[in-house]
Amino acid sequence: MTIAKMLEAVQPDGNEVTLADADSWMQGRTMYGGMSALIAYTAALRAFPDLPPLRAAQIAFVAPVSDRFSARAETVRRGRNVAQIRSELLVDGKVALTAYWLFGETREPNAVHPAARPENWPGSPDENEMVAVDAAPSFLKGNYEVRRAQEFSGPGEPVVRRWIRLKHGEELDPLSRLVLIGDTLPPGAMRAMQRQGPLSSINWSFNVLDTEPQTTDGWWLTENASDHADNGYSSERLRLWNADGKQMLAGMQSVAIFG
Secondary structure: OOHHHHHHHOOOEOOOEEOOOHHHHEEOOEEOHHHHHHHHHHHHHHHOOOOOOEEEEEEEEOOOOOOEEEEEEEEEEEOOOEEEEEEEEEEOOEEEEEEEEEEEOOOOOOOOOOOOOOOOOOOOHHHOOEOOOOOOOHHHHHHEEEEEOOOOOOOOOOEEEEEEEEOOOOOOOHHHHHHHHOOOOOOHHHHHOOOOOOEEEOEEEEEEOOOOOOOOOOOEEEEEEEEEEEOOEEEEEEEEEEOOOOEEEEEEEEEEEOO
């Protein structure tokens, strides 16, 4: 089943739906954050189909999202150039995810400052070895190809960087695909953990740097880095580049670190 076909059931009318093939996108007892965010984004688009391009988002992962949920969306404010939309996913009548989307028309630029290329360029995906994902969450095993994009592995600098490619999803529009893949990697803080234990994303905020994101052969370079980890939490910086090193997404995330 294609991702677009799976998303056909999503409607922002508050009625409960059961998402077919959701098992392939689960991460433990909840749906992978990128997919649940994509569902909320899809609900916003279907509620207001004339929106300008997505520019930014703030997403709170409140509780586990299962294959059964209801979705709703509302306009917070809409001006001449910018629309601010809130969408939510509810499980058993309670909010499990709430998202705030900012859409904005393109304007004549008054400031131009391109994002820097990634430091320590790892080379193209073809120059890097495949990463085994046998022990990874089910959403990663079934839906992604992963290649190495940094020299070291194991404990050390709290940075996780990988080349990733969806095995399917070509039918998605470019911005929907960006929402889906932008939260793929585990937090960089996993490299600083003193012992193994569960991790859980609490929120995810991002800015879209290119509203028509494109890449070569479906490959994206993604990086999660911990800016600070202590007291059971990590403040993470999330970035995504295309295969030419042009940054597409700039984000932040709070992660709970258990164990």
